[in-house]
Amino acid sequence: GESVGLHLPTLSVQEGDNSIINCAYSNSASDYFIWYKQESGKGPQFIIDIRSNMDKRQGQRVTVLLNKTVKHLSLQIAATQPGDSAVYFCAENGEEYGNKLVFGAGTILRVKS
Amino acid sequence: EAGVTQSPTHLIKTRGQQATLRCSPISGHTSVYWYQQALGLGLQFLLWYDEGEERNRGNFPPRFSGRQFPNYSSELNVNALELEDSALYLCASSSRRNEKLFFGSGTQLSVL
Numbered sequence: 001g002e003s004v005g006l007h008l009p010t011l012s013v014q015e016g017d018n019s020i021i022n023c024a025y026s027n028s029a030s031d032y033f034i035w036y037k038q039e040s041g042k043g044p045q046f047i048i049d050i051r052s053n054m055d056k057r058q059g060q061r062v063t064v065l066l067n068k069t070v071k072h073l074s075l076q077i078a079a080t081q082p083g084d085s086a087v088y089f090c091a092e093n094g095e096e097y098g099n100k101l102v103f104g105a106g107t108i109l110r111v112k113s
Numbered sequence: 114e115a116g117v118t119q120s121p122t123h124l125i126k127t128r129g130q131q132a133t134l135r136c137s138p139i140s141g142h143t144s145v146y147w148y149q150q151a152l153g154l155g156l157q158f159l160l161w162y163d164e165g166e167e168r169n170r171g172n173f174p175p176r177f178s179g180r181q182f183p184n185y186s187s188e189l190n191v192n193a194l195e196l197e198d199s200a201l202y203l204c205a206s207s208s209r210r211n212e213k214l215f216f217g218s219g220t221q222l223s224v225l
Contacts, residue, residue, distance in 0.1 A: 008153070034213055034214075036216075041218075042218055043117075043203050043205075043216035043217050043218045043219050044156070044203070044216045045216070046213050046214075046215065049213050089155060089156065091156075098161075098168075098169040099161075099168075099169065100146065100158050100161055100169050100171075101146075101158070101214060102158065103148075103155045103156040103158075104155060105154075105155045106155050
């Protein structure tokens with residue numbers, strides 16, 4: 001869950017298409033996961049969360065999928081809009097982290113009009 | 114309902130000086146978290162306060178310290194500033210442990 005450098009992966013999508021942002025989390029004992037969106041000059045904004053007893057959760061235009069077998073989390077955004085352009089972070093929490101959120105490195109989403 | 118507020122928005126210091134950053138959580142939230150976000154990097158956990166006590170600390174030197182006041186607001190102090198301390202410092206609050214965090218817009222600290 002620690003960031004690793006300046007070169008964040010970038011996902012470019014056409015406006016109206018669906019986006020899938022992936023995240024590999026670190027700790028198999030983590031039991032709570034969150035996706036955040038961070039726009040330039042702003043703090044991270046909560047998008048959706050999921051607990052380890054679920055494998056899918058839907059929100060408004062967003063779906064989070066959790067695959068505990070391979071420690072993989074994904075965020076699906078339907079009908080991507082220009083306002084969705086931002087950096088997206090996944091975060092995990094669990095007792096082994098001392099009950100704090102540990103963030104992934106982030107993915108840049110660019111929406112082309 | 115007001116969100117998490119942080120002050121100042123920007124802070125410019127020189128090496129060796131001390132910086133104090135402030136945070137007011139959402140009303141009713143008792144937990145406050147501090148994260149450091151260096152340019153182009155993810156969020157590194159600094160400190161977690163809950164009910165006035167330090168509950169957890171990230172892998173940062175002791176010159177990073179803070180406190181939480183009885184009204185649940187919080188202060189982050191960075192002593193003996195170094196150039197690599199230049200970063201966006203984000204404060205977040207939550208109503209319960211292990212629940213989703215709500216972030217402020219951050220304090221951009223520049224060390225010259």
